Amino acid sequence: MASFIGANRHYWPRGKVLGGSSVIGSPHILMLSGIGPQKHLESLSVNIIITQPNLALFRLNDTFVRNVFKKGFKKGFTLIPIVLHPRSRGTITLKSTDPFDYPNIDPNYLDHTKDMEVLKRAIKISEKLLETDSFKQIGTHSDTYKNAVFCAMHEYKSNAFYECLITNLAHTAYHPTSSCKIGSDTDPEAVVDPALKVKGIEGLRVADVSIMPKVISGNINAPTIMIAEQAADMIRGIDSVKNIRRRSS
Numbered sequence: 554m555a556s557f558i559g560a561n562r563h564y565w566p567r568g569k570v571l572g573g574s575s576v577i578g579s580p581h582i583l584m585l586s587g588i589g590p591q592k593h594l595e596s597l598s599v600n601i602i603i604t605q606p607n608l609a610l611f612r613l614n615d616t617f618v619r620n621v622f623k624k625g626f627k628k629g630f631t632l633i634p635i636v637l638h639p640r641s642r643g644t645i646t647l648k649s650t651d652p653f654d655y656p657n658i659d660p661n662y663l664d665h666t667k668d669m670e671v672l673k674r675a676i677k678i679s680e681k682l683l684e685t686d687s688f689k690q691i692g693t694h695s696d697t698y699k700n701a702v703f704c705a706m707h708e709y710k711s712n713a714f715y716e717c718l719i720t721n722l723a724h725t726a727y728h729p730t731s732s733c734k735i736g737s738d739t740d741p742e743a744v745v746d747p748a749l750k751v752k753g754i755e756g757l758r759v760a761d762v763s764i765m766p767k768v769i770s771g772n773i774n775a776p777t778i779m780i781a782e783q784a785a786d787m788i789r790g791i792d793s794v795k796n797i798r799r800r801s802s
């Protein structure tokens with residue numbers, strides 16, 4: 554694990570290693586190092602150190618339906634239905650054992666029927682809102698996509714029409730997480746333990762957004778900084794926010 558290749562030389566760490574290559578990079582490096590799903594690693598003849606069946610499954614937050622602005626609009630607003638807690642799970646797999654080869658990323662958006670249902674319901678709620686008297690007074694209507702050519706083959710506002718709209722307009726807000734989930738020692742899905750240590754390996758931690766057990770409802774950047782701060786505390790063996798906690802309790 555953790556050789557660094559530069560100028561045709563390999564560098565090996567003498568001490569402990571802290572990985573922070575994020576939701577794609579961390580599982581990529583771990584799998585290249587022999588930590589990952591057995592069958593997949595065997596298929597590429599990677600020397601297996603620990604089998605970790607759940608490494609590299611990840612969730613993507615914020616699949617949302619884009620609005621399309623018409624040219625010439627001076628003022629406007631956007632309603633953005635979002636699947637905050639998607640059930641669909643993507644995968645990251647090795648393309649090869651070359652560390653400079655990017656991994657395969659399959660986000661698998663909208664794979665779970667529930668995600669599609671949530672978006673359909675959210676669009677219908679948005680449409681109802683736009684048809685209220687208050688909104689109509691400012692000139693809104695819910696027919697923005699009535700003439701959407703890409704879904705013209707479906708009856709307007711039918712189930713198939715909404716699914717077509719979603720498939721064509723859904724977008725990501727770039728919040729993938731959970732490819733190296735944190736969890737208790739007895740949690741079979743957990744890649745790292747509560748101290749961020751990769752289970753079954755000495756001296757290796759992961760501290761980045763990949764350890765979130767599930768995607769959270771809010772933005773993920775600030776919580777990731779919190780994860781990093783917590784990692785720094787655990788490594789140094791200090792509690793740097795003790796005073797703040799005492800003041801707020």
Ligand SMILES: Cc1cc2nc3c(=O)[nH]c(=O)nc-3n(C[C@H](O)[C@H](O)[C@H](O)COP(=O)(O)OP(=O)(O)OC[C@H]3O[C@@H](n4cnc5c(N)ncnc54)[C@H](O)[C@@H]3O)c2cc1C
Nearest residue numbers: 573574575576578582727728761762763772773774775777
């Ligand atoms: C377009 C976009 C917009 C976003 N907008 C928001 C927002 O508005 N608000 C919000 O809260 N969050 C936002 N996010 C999410 C946020 O940026 C990430 O959640 C956050 O940066 C995750 O931090 P991290 O430390 O896990 O990863 P990163 O900040 O990505 O850091 C990982 C580092 O590891 C390096 N790395 C990766 N692989 C390797 C390797 N093999 N070897 C060496 N180094 C490697 C990378 O170069 C990078 O520097 C956005 C993300 C994107 C992509």
